[in-house]
Amino acid sequence: MTGETATTGGMLLEATGITKLFGALRACDGVDLSIRRGEIHSLLGENGAGKSTLVKMIFGSLEPNAGEIRWKGQPVRVTSPGIARKLGIGMVFQHFSLFEALTAAENIALSLDKTTPLSAIAAKARALSNEYGLPLDPDSLVGDLSVGERQRIEIIRCLLQEPDLIILDEPTSVLTPQEADKLFVTLERLKGEGRSILYISHRLEEVKRLCDRATVLRHGKVVDACDPRRETATSLARMMVGAEVHAVARAASAHAADAAPLLELHSLDRAPTGPFSIPLKGVSLAVRPGEVIGIAGVAGNGQGELFEAISGEALQPRAAMVTIRGKQAGQMGITARRLAGAAFVPEERLGHGAAPVMRLSENLVLSRHATDGRALIGRAGVIARGAVEAATKRINAAMDVRKSAEDPEASALSGGNLQKFIIGRELDRSPAVMVVNQPTWGVDAGAAARIRQSLIDLARSGSAVLVISQDLDELFEISDAIAVMHNGTLSKPMPIAEATYEKIGLLMGGAEPGHVPHDAMGLS
Amino acid sequence: MRLQLVRRPQHSSLMAAVSPLIAFALTLIIGAIIFIAIGKPPGAALYAYFVAPLTEMWSLHELAIKASPLIIIAVGLSVAYLSNNWNIGAEGQFIMGGIFGSLIPIVFPGFQNVLTLPLMILFGILGGMAWGAIPAFLKTRFNTNEILTSLMLVYVAQLFLDWLARGWLRDPQGYAFPGSIRFPPAATLPEIAPSQGGAHYGLVFALFVAVALWFVMTRTLKGFEVRVMGASPRAGRFAGFSSKRMTYFAFLLSGGLAGLAGISEVSGAIGQLRETISPGYGFTAIIVAFLGRLNPLGAVVAGFVLALTYLGGEAAQISLGISDKLARVFQGLLLFLVLACDTLIYYRVRFSAGRKAGEAA
Missing domain, CATH: 3.40.50.300 (P-loop containing nucleotide triphosphate hydrolases)
Incomplete structure (x- = not known):
């Protein structure tokens, strides 16, 4: 799959001195990053640390002001996502870039060459979704899909192009633990196939479990590089934030179990609003x-x-289906x-x-x-x-x-x-x-x-x-x-x-x- | 060499202000090329178009007469467009305003007192609102495309006016010529400075409407509602605003203002109801609205610019023998270039040397 022999010490991608300015803000400031073949490499950092900016430059949606990117040992200019895909870099964004009025298969087709017929794409997508445990109906409209399902389209779209490097931005944030486990199996398997993965996540346990190496960004600069398997979640968090992260303190709930609920749902029904929308069936709940x-x-x-x-x-069809502080609110608008x-x-x-x-x-x-x-x-x-x-x-x-x-x-x-x-x-x-x-x-x-x-x-x-x-x-x-x-x-x-x-x-x-x-x- | 559009991290407020000026400059350049192509001296022609009308007091009055309806309509359209309701039928609402307001002096010629004019204006506004309410109803009830319905209603209104002016409302003493009786002074919008020229109080309406709606749009919750519903309808629903009510608001406001412009034109500039009462003001006002950045105060400036193309067209026909249809060419060019230059607000233009990207692949 990788057409040439590796002569660069197994480095798939080497970025050196990458700098990106937005006006006066140095979003990335002389960042170095290297990714080996067949490794899962984690990019850690708080919001605004420059992770997204950095991967956008690797994927060609942004151009760096300074610095060099070497791909398989050759210097390259990645000026557009199309070029990145041609090189063999695929990306699954945190904010999806999908057209809601098109089906999953049509969305996938948009990023492929124009000659492949839609039915072939749908079949391939279906096969991949089975193979990698990412259930998806290629004929469903994106507008009717949930966030989790949309993510699967992005992942499958990326896999269809057989990339050498896959960039994943916060992929597990919408998955169940079991789904996330399955994704990890998928990722391990891709790694086994010799592909590299750049993994962006704020879930430190996950990073510890999955990743071979980690690069930590803070305020646009690389502050640390480590082997996450040898760190604790606390030490990783400290590198990211530059200070201790306080665990959430939860005092025992002092509420009286017999207090009148402030929010109540009584057999709340809702008819589906679209062909793929989920009807609500007899939802009841009280929050005190x-x-x-x-x-x-x-x-x-x-x-x-x-x-x-x-x-x-x-x-709601009946006012009593939702009560807020004892008031029947089912027929009220959001302002009321x-x-x-x-x-x-x-x-x-x-x-x-x-x-x-x-x-x-x-x-x-x-x-x-x-x-x-x-x-x-x-x-x-x-x-x-x-x-x-x-x-x-x-x-x-x-x-x-x-x-x-x-x-x-x-x-x-x-x-x-x-x-x-x-x-x-x-x-x-x-x-x-x-x-x-x-x-x-x-x-x-x-x-x-x-x-x-x-x-x-x-x-x-x-x-x-x-x-x-x-x-x-x-x-x-x-x-x-x-x-x-x-x-x-x-x-x-x-x-x-x-x-x-x-x-x-x-x-x-x-x-x-x-x-x-x-x-x-x-x-x- | 290669021309590249690079997205700006934040939109440029400088370009938002300057892009209409760039568009206007490009219009002049292309205009000069057109004049050369048809064998007219470009300097003299541009002078006749854009400068000569500004050199005499009477023609400045004429400019105000033409600019007033454009401004009044464009202010309403700006609000409608900002709310994402595409009223293309202001021309029809203008005509219906003219008809409704004219009913008072034509049907009740004896009713002449201080209330005549206010009542005519009120009827004019109601006529425009009623005509604007039709596409609003069709959109909210049947999800019909308002661009088509409002546009088609223009032709209905034009034919309705033609029929009235030749039939029911025709002056019985008019030797069978189309057109109503001439309005008595009590039904005529007075001139502001009769000794200098013909500009009537429509100009005052225009300035008042522009300032009032500028205030509403920038300072009040209603203006905020309009902008949210236009820019981000789902967030607008989350805010508790109703998109149906917004559609009615947009059409009743822009329709009502077009109606006000219609009755001002008939009562102030024409003095009777004729079979045609508008040289396309309702359509030209769309250009005014966009040239003015959908800002009510911008519409005042843009209204005068577009009024100049009307006057310049007449002047150039007289002095150089150029068809006055060329005025329409200028209006079209201006709209096209304004929309094109808006790209500069969100994108930077970069010229880069001929190096092709991605050769390394």
């Missing part, structure tokens, strides 16, 4: 003051639909539900939780214009700029949002920093009910710890918190009880003292509670 309830589940089992139903972006005391953080940050081309201060108005009408909006609907800017500053300080300008557009922030802002925007209201979908997807360790701690603190101050997440570690870390969403139904919440990864994992795969099938790990 002081409590964090987690909802686990494999991507695309109705979590998005559930979030929209609770937030009021989709209304907010006024009843609830706050919402959706999964998609850009385009749903925040308007990308608008400034942070404007994005504050987005979700707070009704609940804080008196403070933020003056007479005749004039926005009180001073108050809005002061509140934005307060939130940025409280959540340690790092940004390049005083009041940047939302799209200029890294994913983790934008998420801290969006969560902080709602926490700043001290809502009685907080519903969050995927609170830390693609967020680095430091920011994720801060977000999780803030959710626990909110609950301990007497609010009801509902967290929908595909990250089981996260749910075990913060929840008082975990319920599992499968195919539009919700299991009974399992108190955290009884819950284990295995039990939750089985429910995620669709097993009845109390019933353990023989091939317990067979989840595909």
Whole structure:
């Protein structure tokens, strides 16, 4: 597969002195990185450390201002992703580049040469998806697929091109433990085939387990290189952050089990909205003051639909299906539900939780214009700029949002920093009910710890918190009880003292509670 | 050598301001080439087009008369376009405004007092709103493409006006010529400075509307709602805004303003209802809206620029014998180049030597 013999000491890729400037910001500053043939190499770093910028330059979506990239010993200029693919570099992005109105197979076809017929691509994709344990229907519309399923398209699209180097950006953030295990098997197998993998992840346990070498970036510079198998998760985190990362502190929940629930769902049904959308079937749940309830589940089992139903972006047929602080809210829109005391953080940050081309201060108005009408909006609907800017500053300080300008557009922030802002925007209201979908997807360790701690603190101050997440570690870390969403139904919440990864994992795969099938790990 | 577009990390606010000027300069250059191609002296022709109308007081008044309806319509269209509602039918809404407002002096010729004019203006606005409400209803109810419906309703309105002006509303003493009675003074929009020229109070409406909507768009929650719904509809729904209500708002506002422009034109500039009352103001205003960066204050400047092409077309026909259709060529060029130059806001142009990328592969 690699047409030439290796004469360069087994180095597949060597990047030296890579520098990238964005205005005055040195996103990458003299970075050296070398990847051997047949190794899994980890790139570690906090949000904004320059990981994404670096891999974009290797993949040709950005051009470095200085530095040299050698590929199989030859100096190359990777000026476009097309050239990178021709060289044998494939990439699976954290933010997918897929067209929602096209099918999975059509999306794959777009990145291949134009002569291959669509049916052949679909067949090849189906074969690969079976071979590598990545279940996918090539004929389904991307718009109807969950985040996890979209990721599989990206991975398969990448594998179809038979790359020598595969770059994976936060690949496991949307997978169940069992799915992640399968991905690791896939990756080990690719490594065995002689391919190299550049693996970007903030999950240190995973990096320790999987990777042969690690390069650690901080503020655009390489601060360390190590063998992650010889490090501990704590020592890796210290290299990344440059300081100790505090573990999330969770005091025993002090809530009274008999307190009246602040958020209740009563046999919530929702008809499917599209051909691949999941109908909700009789979802019931109560979240009491002081409590964090987690909802686990494999991507695309109705979590998005559930979030929209609770937030009021989709209304219910009967008002009694959703109650917020005792108020029947099923027929209320999102503004009325907010006024009843609830706050919402959706999964998609850009385009749903925040308007990308608008400034942070404007994005504050987005979700707070009704609940804080008196403070933020003056007479005749004039926005009180001073108050809005002061509140934005307060939130940025409280959540340690790092940004390049005083009041940047939302799209200029890294994913983790934008998420801290969006969560902080709602926490700043001290809502009685907080519903969050995927609170830390693609967020680095430091920011994720801060977000999780803030959710626990909110609950301990007497609010009801509902967290929908595909990250089981996260749910075990913060929840008082975990319920599992499968195919539009919700299991009974399992108190955290009884819950284990295995039990939750089985429910995620669709097993009845109390019933353990023989091939317990067979989840595909 | 090779020309490359490089995406800017953040959009350039300098280019956002300068790109219409670049577009205008390119229009002049291409215009000069066209004049050379048809054998006219380019210097004299450009002078006749773009400078001569500015040298005399009466023609400045004419400029204001032509600019006022363009500005009033374009301000409404800017808001509609920002909200992602593509009203292409302002021409029809302009005509319906003219018809509705004219009904008062034509049907009730005896009703002449201080209320006549305000009532006409109110009817004009309502006429434009009613015509604009049709595509809004079709879009929200049946998911019909508003570009097509609003455009097709223009032709309905034009034929309806033609029919009225030759039939029901024709002046009985008009020797069977099409056109209504001439409006009495109480139904005529007065001139601002009658001793100097014919500019009427439509100009005041235009400036007032532009400033008012600039304030709404930049300072108020309503303006924020418009911008969010246009830029990021899902985030807008998350904010609790309704896209259906926004569609109605956009069409009623832009339709109502087109109606205001229509009745101002009929009452102030023409003085009667004729079978045609617009030289395409409703379409030209689309160019004005974009040349003005969809900013109500920008529309004021852009309105005068486009008005100049109308006047210049007439002037060049008289002084150099160039077809006044060339004015349309200039308008089209300007819109095309404005949209093309907007690329500069998000991309940098880079000239690089002929080295081809990726030869190492």
